[in-house]
């Protein structure tokens with residue numbers, strides 16, 4: 001029994017039952033398949049998160065974002081500037097207690113380089129209802145190439161706990177034709 | 178100087194049980210159950226708040242309760258119980274005395290005071306940082322201090338366990354190799370040492386930082402090391418509850434592992450492929466390279482997963498073989514139909530096995546896939562997944578073995594047997610429900626650790642799809658069911674332990690039935706003749722579910738905005 005010492009003293013020399021062997025082989029091969037899938041997706045899939053990131057001081061990041069906002073704001077909405085940056089350009093989104101700043105307006109089927117960083121604590125960039133979720137750190141600037149493929153109005157929810165106003169932290173991204 | 182160890186002989190198993198080991202098992206198990214009750218209560222409050230129609234707590238108390246819930250159940254309940262399991266698997270199963278009972282008591286005292294200190298820090302409202310306490314959000318220094326004390330206490334417990342293995346070997350209290358369950362417990366203890374070391378590396382500087390003695394802690398570095406602790410501690414839970422599965426299978430059925438070699442190798446996998454870097458918690462953090470993520474989530478071949486998949490065959494397989502030997506040989510599943518479903522030790526253990534595999538295991542591997550994590554990270558899918566692993570898996574298994582420990586170690590007759598019969602079902606189904614519905618809500622994008630999914634106070638309005646509200650309502654209802662199951666457990670345990678009829682020194686408990694006469698099944702060399710078709714069908718179903726669900730999620734991923 002499993003609660004007493006093995007009855008066969010030299011248990012490590014005993015043969016392995018056939019079902020066990022078959023299952024081990026299946027499970028092992030499945031492990032290799034799953035491993036290969038991740039590599040395969042880097043070639044064939046379109047959703048691979050970039051690893052581009054830089055260390056940055058919050059003020060420096062805010063500065064870059066402000067430059068973009070000054071240049072490309074097209075209107076105001078509920079106290080937020082709505083920024084429409086040129087296609088293919090660098091786009092900045094500030095995470096801070098408790099806002100995603102500014103509102104972005106992007107064009108459908110065009111790529112942008114989205115930069116994310118936090119001014120204070122960690123936040124969670126959760127683009128809904130697309131359901132893209134990445135972590136945003138203070139002191140790190142993450143850059144990813146993003147290509148919206150559907151037009152509409154999208155919410156940016158914060159999904160990392162960031163204090164008492166966490167559940168009020170909602171931003172917006174418009175995708176237009 | 179130390180008194181000579183005092184032993185009694187267990188009338189059921191014939192094992193020699195030492196007094197101090199017995200007392201330590203009792204103390205740790207009782208402390209565990211107390212914190213389960215406290216933490217479970219917070220869990221209910223949290224779930225009621227996340228039920229949109231109820232929305233029970235105000236925001237500040239919600240986040241406070243959530244912090245307390247995570248800490249009390251994930252760390253305190255589980256680790257106290259694991260200490261009881263370690264002492265049981267070493268001193269009791271090896272008929273040995275415990276090495277250094279004084280040390281063990283010191284460890285216990287440290288753990289208890291640490292748990293209390295951190296709870297006070299949380300309840301005073303100064304440390305609402307979630308149990309992960311990601312920097313730069315700062316808690317009160319006593320929050321970290323309590324966790325550190327708790328961890329040191331647990332480390333001492335592990336040392337006592339290793340010491341006991343040495344004592345038992347020197348004093349020749351057993352012959353041959355240690356039992357499989359002890360071996361499994363040993364893997365848990367080895368992983369625990371690694372876990373606690375990682376915890377110390379990160380929490381001690383964090384404590385100093387909260388006291389103003391260190392100026393900066395890098396948030397990414399914190400997270401990487403924190404999860405070296407956080408992830409490995411989950412591997413401790415798995416090793417411990419798999420050991421418990423084997424122990425219950427042996428005690429209820431006299432089941433013998435199909436092959437010692439395979440089962441032990443599977444445990445060893447947990448140590449060897451611990452995912453040192455805990456990469457799957459870092460898949461959407463800035464800056465980690467894909468090569469690093471792919472290698473470290475899988476170690477190229479998912480060998481720790483392989484370990485669990487092997488146990489998923491060998492545990493039910495050994496039960497099937499034992500049952501067939503007893504004459505339940507009709508068809509594929511007579512062995513399972515005629516299993517003692519009214520015995521809470523068995524029903525709890527078997528549900529733990531099924532839910533852990535189907536709900537927790539599959540979702541964990543899928544979520545830990547490099548790219549797929551992107552559509553799940555920090556959504557409710559994550560708590561959905563780990564309630565399947567640590568609640569329906571670990572917690573249910575620990576509840577199940579408690580029904581055996583009460584007569585064996587506490588020497589009390591179990592009370593409220595009718596209630597006990599239902600308890601695992603109520604709790605198991607409730608907990609499986611919250612796992613499923615949180616995963617469902619997460620698939621729809623709902624954030625975890627979030628007070629208000631209607632975003633009533635948000636500066637910009639936003640709405641989740643209406644199906645999300647349905648999921649959260651169902652989650653609330655099953656949470657109530659789980660809470661009732663948890664309460665049943667606490668009531669049964671407390672009343673049996675304190676008011677149950679004392680068993681005479683040589684009296685065998687009559688319930689739950691643990692037939693000591695159950696014949697050990699098979700002998701080695703009979704490997705060719707092992708016949709477990711029912712289990713083979715079960716793992717076949719599991720495998721198909723796994724493959725389908727895995728690829729469905731790649732399909733989901735392929736539908737989100739292209740990014741690189």
Ligand code: HEM
Nearest residue numbers: 220221224247250251307308560567625626627656659660
């Ligand atoms: C009555 C039983 C339980 C209920 C109703 C329950 C419910 C919940 C709910 C609704 C959440 C919140 C999810 C969120 O908003 O992010 C949660 C979080 C959590 N639960 Fe439970 N739970 C129960 C038992 C347990 C047990 C037994 C454990 C561990 C063994 C556990 C571990 C956790 C952890 C670690 C968290 C995460 C806390 C965090 O995000 O910081 N729960 N639980």
Ligand SMILES: [Cu+2]
Nearest residue numbers: 123158162169
């Ligand atoms: Cu936030």
Ligand SMILES: [Cu+2]
Nearest residue numbers: 158160162166
């Ligand atoms: Cu937040």
